[in-house]
Amino acid sequence: MVVTEKCDVYRFGVVTVETMIGKHPGELITSLSSPSCEDIMLRDIMDSHLSLPKDLQVAKDVVFMIFLVLKCIHPNPQSCPTMQQVFDKLLGNVPIPRSPHYAISLRELKDQEI
Helix, strand or coil: CCCCHHHHHHHHHHHHHHHHHCCCCHHHHHHCCCHHHHHCEHHHHCCCCCCCCCCHHHHHHHHHHHHHHHHHCCCCHHHCCCHHHHHHHHHCCCCCCCCCHHHCEHHHHHHCCC
8 A cells, every 4th residue: 555645635534534423434434335325314424422413504514524524535545635625625615415414315425526
């Protein structure tokens, strides 16, 4: 394995998603490459010790972070953003699905362009 900047991007994604779901995301990462991914809802992977956000902006921020980390943990390193792109996205904003946060599937976020 060659260590590149993409390794840092991947690690950022793993640590961030681990923080949001409350456990190591190994099983989640594996399931993202399977067809059953479209059945996984965002609300079902979030840390059960945390209540779902009631504030709309906080909910959008949570969806945005999951969207971003799904790009960072993409199985093909060439498809991952650079750390600079991640930084730029964190400073800005990208359009996210208009569905309520509790009705968004991981497939929906995974398939959206960065």
